[in-house]
Amino acid sequence: MKIPSLPEIERQSLQKWNEKRTAVVFTTKQVWNLVKDQLDIFPKQKFYVTEATKPAMDYFVNQTKAEVVYGIGGGLAIDTAKYVAANLNKPLFAIPTVLSTDAFLTDATGVRINGCVSYLASQSPDLVLVDIDLLCHAPTEMRTNGAADVLSIATGMWDWQYAQNKGKNLPNQMIEPHVVEIGNAILGTLIKNAKEIGNGTANGMKVLFDLLCLEVQLCYLCGHSRLEEGSEHHFVYSLENSLTEHILHGDLVGLGILLMSVLQGQEWKPYRQTLKQLGINYQPAGVTEEMIIDTLIGLSTYVKKHQLPHTIATDCDINTDLAIKTLEKVLS
Ligand SMILES: [Zn+2]
Structure with missing residues (x-):
């Protein structure tokens, strides 16, 4: 290998x-x-x-x-x-x-x-x-947007563990405890430094750069991206089909992290705080509440159709009421 x-x-x-x-x-x-x-x-x-x-x-x-x-x-x-x-x-x-x-x-x-x-x-x-x-000195709305792909460890790793508990991980994608520990360390470092990263200081940008390197290298070692790509990304890929304009990937992933962490029953508020500190706009203009609700309702069907890895989105049958309540929480 x-x-x-x-x-x-x-x-x-x-x-x-x-x-x-x-x-x-x-x-x-x-x-x-x-x-x-x-x-x-x-x-x-x-x-x-x-x-x-x-x-x-x-x-x-x-x-x-x-x-x-x-x-x-x-x-x-x-x-x-x-x-x-x-x-x-x-x-x-x-x-x-x-x-x-x-x-x-x-x-x-x-x-x-x-x-x-x-x-x-x-x-x-x-x-x-x-x-x-x-x-x-890059535009503030873009310069740290990739941090969402580090924060997505929060929901991606939760989904990976969830699939393991359900016996749904592929034989070559089983959970490895040391990978989870390292993933948590990367996530924790991002959360701890979110303010400095969001302020665009030289130290902040260096920390984010290093975290992106560590995350990519860890995914290479695993041979897959379950660590950082779970239901929050699946939500984004589905939502993209409704969009009429280009929206930064990190903004969409940020929104996906919040919605999915609510559905996963996680302590999601610290993730919202982190996104705010990072300067990631999880409420981008161009994404309407109707688009979000429709995407949530159709998400289970979407992930099955595209045979995406098993996550909370595969099993969670989201009706209109649950979709509205989940969105209201995130935007409250
Ligand atoms: Zn991504």
């Missing part, structure tokens, strides 16, 4: 980086305007990425005519760069300008196919360039 590892990571100011080879850059307009004068690279091609679909990524594979690939920005830009580099066998550099996801650390590219998430094989970056100062 081969256990993947984190990519090579270099902490330095962007201004110290230079690259002579021709580059294709995947980014967004806003991010590019921020970094273009700091980076000494030769961007022969530049694409602004707006959607996480396989056709969009295959288009970029066909268009690319450069020696090296850069993903600069958040998860979408970096995930696209990973897919293109893997398909063309080119060197890949990732520059996260926000800690909105853990995409810059992982070796797969998440896309949405037939109303659910699928992971396409891609590759880890050959090098991740991390400029902590740049991260501190």
